[in-house]
Amino acid sequence: xxxxxxxxxxxPDCAPDVDISSDVKREAVDxxxxxxxxxxxxxxxxxxxxxxxxxxxxSLYAGYRNHTTGHVEKCHLNSFHFEDQFNTFHSxxxxxxxxxxxxxxxxATKRQKTEGDACPIIAKYCSGAGKWSGxxxxxxxxxxxxxxxxxxxxxxxxxxxxxxxTEVEDEAQRVTTEFHGKDETDYQGRSWLSEPRRMDRQxxxxxxxxxxxxxxxxxxxxxxxxxxxxxxxxxxxxxxxSMDSKIKIWDFHNKRDCKRTYMGHDQxxxxxxxxxxxxxxxxxSYDKNVQLWDTExxxxxxxxxxxxxxxxxxxxxxxxxxHIFIAGCQNKKAVQWDARTGEIVQEYDxxxxxxxxxxxxxxAKRIVTTSDDKKIFVWDYGIPIVVxxxxxxxxxxxxxxxxxxxxxxxxxxxMDNSIVVYEAGGKFKFQPxxxxxxxxxxxxxxxxxxxxxxxWVCSGDAGGRLWFWDWAKCKNHRTFKxxxxxxxxxxxxxxxxxxxxxxxxxxxxxxxD
Numbered sequence: 001x002x003x004x005x006x007x008x009x010x011x012p013d014c015a016p017d018v019d020i021s022s023d024v025k026r027e028a029v030d031x032x033x034x035x036x037x038x039x040x041x042x043x044x045x046x047x048x049x050x051x052x053x054x055x056x057x058x059s060l061y062a063g064y065r066n067h068t069t070g071h072v073e074k075c076h077l078n079s080f081h082f083e084d085q086f087n088t089f090h091s092x093x094x095x096x097x098x099x100x101x102x103x104x105x106x107x108a109t110k111r112q113k114t115e116g117d118a119c120p121i122i123a124k125y126c127s128g129a130g131k132w133s134g135x136x137x138x139x140x141x142x143x144x145x146x147x148x149x150x151x152x153x154x155x156x157x158x159x160x161x162x163x164x165x166t167e168v169e170d171e172a173q174r175v176t177t178e179f180h181g182k183d184e185t186d187y188q189g190r191s192w193l194s195e196p197r198r199m200d201r202q203x204x205x206x207x208x209x210x211x212x213x214x215x216x217x218x219x220x221x222x223x224x225x226x227x228x229x230x231x232x233x234x235x236x237x238x239x240x241x242s243m244d245s246k247i248k249i250w251d252f253h254n255k256r257d258c259k260r261t262y263m264g265h266d267q268x269x270x271x272x273x274x275x276x277x278x279x280x281x282x283x284x285s286y287d288k289n290v291q292l293w294d295t296e297x298x299x300x301x302x303x304x305x306x307x308x309x310x311x312x313x314x315x316x317x318x319x320x321x322x323h324i325f326i327a328g329c330q331n332k333k334a335v336q337w338d339a340r341t342g343e344i345v346q347e348y349d350x351x352x353x354x355x356x357x358x359x360x361x362x363x364a365k366r367i368v369t370t371s372d373d374k375k376i377f378v379w380d381y382g383i384p385i386v387v388x389x390x391x392x393x394x395x396x397x398x399x400x401x402x403x404x405x406x407x408x409x410x411x412x413x414x415m416d417n418s419i420v421v422y423e424a425g426g427k428f429k430f431q432p433x434x435x436x437x438x439x440x441x442x443x444x445x446x447x448x449x450x451x452x453x454x455x456w457v458c459s460g461d462a463g464g465r466l467w468f469w470d471w472a473k474c475k476n477h478r479t480f481k482x483x484x485x486x487x488x489x490x491x492x493x494x495x496x497x498x499x500x501x502x503x504x505x506x507x508x509x510x511x512x513d
Contacts, residue, residue, distance in 0.1 A: 176264045177298025180257065184296075193279075193296045195234040196253055208451035209498040210468050210478050211512035218250050220258050224505030227271055227447070228489050232278040235494050238501060239281060240509055241269030247283055249295070250509070264291050264300050271312045276319040284310035290327050292339055304337050306344065314358040326367065328355030334369050336382075348384050350377055356399040356445065359410060361424045368428070370398040370412065378428055388428050399445035404471075405454040409434075415442050419459060419469075436469045438476050447489040449500070458500060460487025466502055466512075482510060 089095035184192055223243035231237035237259070238250045247262040247269055265285035274281045280301065284290045290304040290313055309330040316324040323339040326348075334355045336346035353372035360381075361368055367379045374395050378388030398412035403424055409431065410424045419436040423429045439461035449458040450471075457469045464483040469476050482490075483504030493499040500512045 176262065176300055178261045178263070179259070179298070180261070181259060191296055192259060193237075195236055206453065206497050208453045208455060208492065210456060211498055211500050213513060214482075214510055215513045216256055216511040218256065218258070218509040218511075219507065220248055220261075221246065221507045223268075224485060224488070224507055225503035225509060226269060226488060228491060228501060228503045228509060229272055229274060229281075230491060230494065232274050232276060238509065239272055239274065240503060241272040241283060242507070243268040243505075245269060245285065245287075247272060247293075256511075260298050262293055262298055264293070264303075265289065270310065273313055273315055273325075275315050275322040276317060277322065280322070282313045282315055282325055284313040284327060290325075290337070302339055302342055304339075304342060306331070306335055308333075309354075311354060312357050314360065317360050317364050321364070326358045328358050328369065328371075330354045332371070334358050334367070346382060346384060348377075348379055350384075350386050351375065356397070357401045357412075359401050359403065361403070361407075361410070366425070368401065368410065368424075370401060372397050372399075376412075376422070376428075390422070390428065390430070392430075400447050402448040402450060405450055405452055411436075411448045411450075411457065413441055413446050413448055413459065417442050419448055419457065434471075434474055436467075436474055436476075438479075439465070439467045444486055444488065446487070447491075449490040449492050451492045452494050452497070456492075458490045458492065460490055460502060460504070462486050464504060464506075466490060466500075482512070483508065 085095040221242040225242045227241045229239045241247050245265045249259050267286040269285050272283045292301040310327040312328040326336045332351045334348035338345050351371040357370045359368040369377050376390035377386045396415040400413040403410045414420045421431040421434040466482040468478040483506050485505035487504045490502045503509045
């Protein structure tokens with residue numbers, strides 16, 4: 001019964017209707033032949049065929065793209081280069097080509113092909129500076145580079161000349177001094193710089209005493225005071241250099257006021273020193289200049305510079321040689337200048353770091369220099385050869401040196417919180433028994449002071465205290481608070497036995513008695 005029922009049903013034909021009436025031309029290719037005379041079609045060259053997704057029409061092309069707008073390849077790029085190219089693109093408008101990782105701005109400077117060097121056959125069909133043109137010759141490229149460099153150099157020279165002219169005009173119009181008194185001369189025509197007639201001068205062998213109280217303050221500097229100096233011989237004036245780039249001279253005996261302000265430096269004043277007569281003085285500053293001043297008129301006589309920061313300036317102690325001075329500079333040299341010609345006459349070049357101090361010894365026949373390289377060198381004056389080389393493993397940098405009144409020793413402020421002593425002549429021996437301790441001076445170029453009779457040694461410290469030691473016993477006898485900041489220098493008056501002047505980074509100069 002089942003077979004009869006199946007025979008009664010009509011089976012469906014699922015195959016589509018195919019036109020078999022037309023002749024289909026089929027040409028076979030013989031694999032044994034080496035020549036093909038027909039052009040068979042390959043399915044890879046034909047268009048893609050097959051069912052299409054109703055919502056994704058390009059589904060068949062998925063193998064040829066992995067992104068909506070095309071094909072994206074993964075490439076490793078570290079964060080530094082990515083940030084560099086990202087910022088370059090947003091600031092300049094271009095970035096590196098990821099294929100060769102070169103800079104498009106630099107690629108644009110490569111040699112470009114020119115029409116003249118192109119191949120004649122290619123030039124016949126491709127005119128203009130195109131892809132197939134030739135290259136610039138090396139001579140042309142070098143000539144263009146030299147021309148560009150020459151123009152740049154001329155532009156820089158013109159700019160420097162203009163700047164120099166502007167500086168000269170500014171210097172000519174700049175006010176470099178100001179007198180604070182009523183008249184620069186008295187009724188008899190004597191200058192304000194001259195020594196007062198009524199000066200209390202003690203004998204040279206008078207006994208000195210340690211001061212006990214603070215009796216006067218000179219204020220006028222807006223920043224810390226770095227250095228103070230007595231006027232030679234009479235000590236009736238005090239010269240001070242400050243971090244506010246100004247130098248002031250103060251009266252010590254009469255009204256104790258500021259006499260004149262010198263305004264020639266652009267940065268903090270590092271050191272100042274009078275010549276032997278006191279009519280002139282030298283100053284050095286962090287603006288890399290050493291200036292020679294007229295003390296009375298306040299005019300700048302000369303300016304010297306080797307484009308390095310001078311840390312000290314020391315004029316020759318003899319009046320006949322006051323035009324000679326030596327500056328210890330940042331470039332590891334002690335440079336000797338002649339102020340008359342403005343030229344460098346000698347360079348003492350043996351240190352391995354910046355030169356901090358220059359000191360004349362043995363009646364100006366020898367020079368002692370100290371440096372940040374923790375060494376002390378002794379030179380013959382005018383000869384750049386070290387005659388004494390002092391360097392020990394236990395030594396520290398000595399940024400300040402003061403000669404004892406007897407001129408037989410000099411004391412240096414060592415950076416291990418101590419004051420060390422050496423002979424100031426002969427073999428320049430170290431004196432291990434004379435070492436003064438207790439104060440805190442590490443990191444500061446604090447000046448050491450001596451009493452005129454050589455009995456007492458005084459020094460400030462980083463805490464603003466003033467210390468006094470006995471020269472013979474190296475024992476501390478007195479300490480008191482002198483300044484709010486660093487007490488950077490202390491000077492004993494040469495004629496009044498118990499008066500000491502100190503200066504500090506609080507901008508004050510104080511007198512103690």
